[in-house]
Amino acid sequence: MQNTTTHQHTDCLRCGRTLTSARSTAIGYGPTCARHIRNAAVDTSDYKPHQIASARELIADAAIIPLRSTVFLAVSTDGTETYRSAPTACTCPAGLKGSRCYHQLAARLLLAA
Known part of the structure; x- marks a missing residue:
């Protein structure tokens, strides 16, 4: 049997603000920071x-x-x-x-x- 645990984040990993939605706490980023990361212009x-x-x-x-x-x-x-x-x-x-x-x-x- 394998133990699987998921970590729920209470603060955004990018900006440090408190996360309020279940989706945000699951992924570790708020919606604005997640959008910034998705749209980051990197070569x-x-x-x-x-x-x-x-x-x-x-x-x-x-x-x-x-x-x-x-x-x-x-x-x-x-x-x-x-x-x-x-x-x-x-x-x-x-x-x-x-x-x-x-x-x-x-x-x-x-x-x-």
Whole structure:
């Protein structure tokens, strides 16, 4: 048997305001911040389509949270590991090899919003 828990956020992960709707507490962002993140203008030409989709999914799942001004804590795809990620670097296996990973793109999207 696998224990699955979901975390309900009480404050927006982007601006820190109190979340009031059930949908907002489930995703971790208020409607205005979610719209800003969706519409963030970031150059994604150097990322593959699956990386863009993974970055957007990471944000939608509230699996990337801010630690400091440009540093984020990102959860791995299977949920077993966490990585420190910034727009230019990441501690995931791909990031340690010098490759661009979707954690970095998610950080760029959040900072551009």
